[in-house]
Amino acid sequence: MKLIYYPGCTLKNQAKNFEDAGLCALDKLGIEVQELERWNCCGTVFSLVTDDLIHHLAPVRVLIRTKEAKSNSLMTMCAMCFNTLKRANERVRADADALSTLNDLMYEEETKYEGDVDVYHLLEILKDKIGFETIRQKTVKPLQDLKVASYYGCYLIRPREIGIDDPENPQILEDLTASLGATPIDFPYKTECCAAYKTVDNPNIVAERTYQILNSARQLGAEVVVVSCPLCAFNLDARQKETSKLYPEFQHVPILYFTQLMALALGCSEEKLRLDLHYIDPKPILKSKGLI
Amino acid sequence: MRINISRKNINDLFVAKIQELSGQNLLACYQCGKCSAGCPAVSDMDLLPNQIIRYAQLGLKDELMHSKSIWVCASCMTCNVRCPRGIKIAEVIEAIRQILLRKRADHLPLENLSPEVKCQVPPIALISSFRKFTS
Ligand code: SF4
Numbered sequence: 164m165k166l167i168y169y170p171g172c173t174l175k176n177q178a179k180n181f182e183d184a185g186l187c188a189l190d191k192l193g194i195e196v197q198e199l200e201r202w203n204c205c206g207t208v209f210s211l212v213t214d215d216l217i218h219h220l221a222p223v224r225v226l227i228r229t230k231e232a233k234s235n236s237l238m239t240m241c242a243m244c245f246n247t248l249k250r251a252n253e254r255v256r257a258d259a260d261a262l263s264t265l266n267d268l269m270y271e272e273e274t275k276y277e278g279d280v281d282v283y284h285l286l287e288i289l290k291d292k293i294g295f296e297t298i299r300q301k302t303v304k305p306l307q308d309l310k311v312a313s314y315y316g317c318y319l320i321r322p323r324e325i326g327i328d329d330p331e332n333p334q335i336l337e338d339l340t341a342s343l344g345a346t347p348i349d350f351p352y353k354t355e356c357c358a359a360y361k362t363v364d365n366p367n368i369v370a371e372r373t374y375q376i377l378n379s380a381r382q383l384g385a386e387v388v389v390v391s392c393p394l395c396a397f398n399l400d401a402r403q404k405e406t407s408k409l410y411p412e413f414q415h416v417p418i419l420y421f422t423q424l425m426a427l428a429l430g431c432s433e434e435k436l437r438l439d440l441h442y443i444d445p446k447p448i449l450k451s452k453g454l455i
Numbered sequence: 456m457r458i459n460i461s462r463k464n465i466n467d468l469f470v471a472k473i474q475e476l477s478g479q480n481l482l483a484c485y486q487c488g489k490c491s492a493g494c495p496a497v498s499d500m501d502l503l504p505n506q507i508i509r510y511a512q513l514g515l516k517d518e519l520m521h522s523k524s525i526w527v528c529a530s531c532m533t534c535n536v537r538c539p540r541g542i543k544i545a546e547v548i549e550a551i552r553q554i555l556l557r558k559r560a561d562h563l564p565l566e567n568l569s570p571e572v573k574c575q576v577p578p579i580a581l582i583s584s585f586r587k588f589t590s
């Protein structure tokens with residue numbers, strides 16, 4: 164199987180280790196990955212007002228590039244890229260006028276977009292095309308005894324029309340971590356918004372949410388929290404600094420990206436995870452379980 | 456708080472503009488409050504999501520345009536997936552933000568961002584906040 168891969172901005176910058184871990188894990192699964200050529204930023208958020216076509220241009224251009232790579236499907240490891248690309252795709256598939264206006268605006272593109280590319284988050288591919296059973300079989304270092312709470316946030320599961328799982332009680336991350344040998348921990352805040360981009364203009368809102376979300380996970384026994392969005396990852400990890408200022412008794416919880424847990428269990432070297440880039444160090448807990 | 460309800464406000468172009476930009480029929484809302492019950496941002500809001508819809512029905516333009524809530528909502532879509540009337544509350548709130556942003560009333564003055572913030576937060580956070588809070 165070969166996947167055309169859209170990295171997005173953050174997996175090429177602060178979260179480069181999430182990409183490296185994901186690519187290594189896919190290699191261990193025997194999946195060929197080809198990075199999309201000349202990709203551009205998708206815009207990170209889907210424009211919600213009816214007349215704002217221009218902001219759908221960036222994601223649709225990414226879909227044109229996918230066609231030019233002779234593929235009719237595109238994979239991303241970022242929940243926000245996934246949401247923006249998939250929603251823009253559904254928007255133009257349902258509105259021929261909007262699609263023709265966008266193609267006109269991009270008249271210098273040699274390829275026209277015709278709604279003929281499907282957008283996938285890597286988690287969907289793991290579940291539906293590779294299968295969690297295969298992943299279980301290829302796991303060489305099971306995450307034995309590691310108690311992992313799965314945090315979904317918003318963009319992977321909402322709105323319902325594009326979400327990859329039940330918007331109120333998703334299970335896909337739990338199924339993945341279980342197949343890697345970990346013990347999934349359920350907790351009530353797994354779909355609660357971390358306040359996303361409010362981290363720029365009001366970090367304290369994010370710190371308050373981080374407190375609620377991580378406290379709940381920890382009280383129910385979680386030793387680490389796994390995420391599938393690099394913005395959630397930044398907020399829940401780096402903002403623990405601000406959380407501790409607001410609540411001095413707050414106990415830190417390490418945050419890992421789902422690709423890092425995969426890389427670990429599938430036998431990639433520890434360097435791929437670049438655990439030194441994390442604000443809250445996941446090494447002590449991983450060491451205590453004999454995983455690194 | 457004193458609120459003036461008038462035919463003039465209800466028929467104001469502002470209400471029509473919100474419906475057009477959001478693609479929502481505001482009168483479908485029956486004020487059950489489910490949107491506000493699940494909204495993670497209410498503790499930082501002055502108007503709750505159901506109140507935003509009610510105010511929009513009544514054309515209470517000044518109250519909406521000056522409300523803190525429209526800049527606190529992070530379009531998390533929890534309200535949208537739960538509304539029993541299928542109203543996309545996040546779209547209504549985005550429409551109000553857009554009316555202001557199209558007058559260049561930016562919520563996030565870029566010149567105020569320190570170099571430390573710009574270096575620390577990932578591109579995904581910067582770009583999405585620019586998209587949501589600047590014109
Ligand atoms: S959930 Fe829907 S119907 Fe109920 S108050 Fe909110 S917008 Fe109105």
Ligand code: SF4
Binds near residue numbers: 493544545
């Ligand atoms: S989209 Fe906005 S109003 Fe709706 S639940 Fe989320 S933060 Fe609250």
